[in-house]
Ligand SMILES: Nc1ncnc2c1ncn2[C@@H]1O[C@H](COP(=O)(O)OP(=O)(O)OP(=O)(O)O)[C@@H](O)[C@H]1O
């Protein structure tokens with residue numbers, strides 16, 4: 001077993017509380033659902049099943065009833081208790097969170113209807129690269145949890161990336177305002193609350209919406225991710241892979257969508273057909289389907305997201321001048337209607353980080369923590385290759401110092417192979433209205449270690465901004481499951497105003513670098529130029545043939561005739577294309593996970 005086993009009663013259950021024990025407002029009627037959290041710890045279950053580092057071990061949901069009763073049951077609504085007054089089970093849980101090193105403070109333990117400020121629930125900073133899941137029904141506090149974690153990471157010098165799907169995270173840049181709710185919550189959880197803003201950089205995909213434009217080149221995006229956004233089937237996905245391989249080999253650079261379209265159009269044209277044959281395994285019909293899919297995709301307004309200057313994701317790894325981690329916020333409200341696009345783009349960023357970061361092993365603190373909001377979109381309709389790539393990326397990126405947190409409604413949204421790698425869990429309330437809900441609830445409960453709570457009941461009775469938590473201890477073992485009232489974010493809950501956001505974007509040193517799209521010569525330009533040249537050549541040849549008509553019949557072929565024959569054979573254009581692209585050919589493109597390009 002591990003250090004997550006309960007400590008001896010009498011040992012300090014938590015680190016010395018950093019905050020003065022607050023007194024809840026006198027007579028304030030408790031408004032949160034703490035009181036509804038039932039005391040169901042009828043079992044002295046071991047705090048956590050710590051046989052391995054994963055939390056995905058299904059745990060029996062109904063341990064045998066145990067004789068032990070609560071040693072010192074609290075009266076519901078009694079509020080904050082001092083450490084010595086903690087009931088035994090609460091003390092055991094709290095002991096599982098008494099880490100010595102730097103940690104993030106999530107909130108205070110809820111036990112038996114009370115919020116225990118002396119029992120702090122925390123995540124050790126070095127365990128943030130062991131990934132996590134923030135889940136819960138809509139409106140239960142997932143985004144605020146994300147904000148809270150992001151703030152503390154930034155404060156401890158760790159850069160953070162987060163996707164702001166609903167536009168309610170830009171407030172991270174501005175100090176929060178103290179109000180009664182914040183005062184009450186911070187009092188209850190023992191938080192020394194002070195409004196503060198954090199160093200933020202705002203980004204926008206393709207420059208749509210407010211933010212520094214983020215674009216990816218098609219070649220960097222790669223065939224697997226592109227197939228996901230084009231919604232291609234497996235055969236088509238493989239065919240697209242062949243097309244990329246062909247373009248890579250021929251030095252046809254795929255910067256934007258029209259480059260790729262030009263290559264596919266060429267391969268399906270009379271001139272390109274022999275090339276297509278040579279590729280092998282790529283049918284004209286499938287190439288035609290891909291071409292139509294690309295055309296439709298461009299018609300949906302997807303062109304601005306692909307091209308130059310390509311965004312360098314290492315921008316996300318910066319710290320601010322004052323040593324705090326930079327918070328990179330990708331503003332997504334303007335592309336909310338393109339969920340396939342933005343979720344796949346997030347995956348591209350992660351894959352690009354993975355491709356280009358060095359191995360660092362286990363680190364004292366992560367290089368970056370990446371929050372993947374609306375994660376279900378990523379997994380919906382994903383191909384086998386795609387899912388394998390996600391699993392691989394998540395598994396391997398940890399040793400590059402990057403932590404990934406998925407944010408979604410239920411753990412069921414995340415495939416088991418990925419879920420098993422998410423060491424830190426913050427599960428907000430779940431609904432149990434329908435049979436499907438109930439099934440999802442039971443499945444969720446099974447993903448938690450043994451617990452002193454009746455999780456089915458606890459999970460359906462948690463209030464807003466409360467969650468069931470289990471994380472990895474400093475030794476990498478799951479901590480005891482802890483119902484937790486979360487701290488209040490110290491930055492603004494909600495967006496900053498548009499003018500403020502605009503000022504921040506324009507003031508960024510990155511803005512000038514990425515603001516304007518550029519269109520350097522690439523496959524489209526090359527192929528178009530060749531086509532123009534070929535047309536001109538054909539015309540000239542037709543004229544020459546016309547002039548020669550009648551005389552010199554049967555004479556030897558001219559050089560021009562020979563090239564015409566080549567062209568009829570379909571290979572002429574590519575011979576000359578190969579010549580004109582001599583410098584680019586052979587510049588190997590090394591592709592990695594998802595077929596995304598590795599930068600050199
Ligand atoms: N930790 C917290 N501190 C203070 N208030 C909170 C906290 N968590 C949630 N709240 C309150 O609950 C509201 C809803 O929370 P939040 O927006 O985080 O929910 P959500 O789960 O992200 O919802 P959705 O699924 O709709 O995005 C917040 O606007 C805030 O008022």
Ligand SMILES: [Mg+2]
Pocket residue numbers: 142143144166
């Ligand atoms: Mg939200």
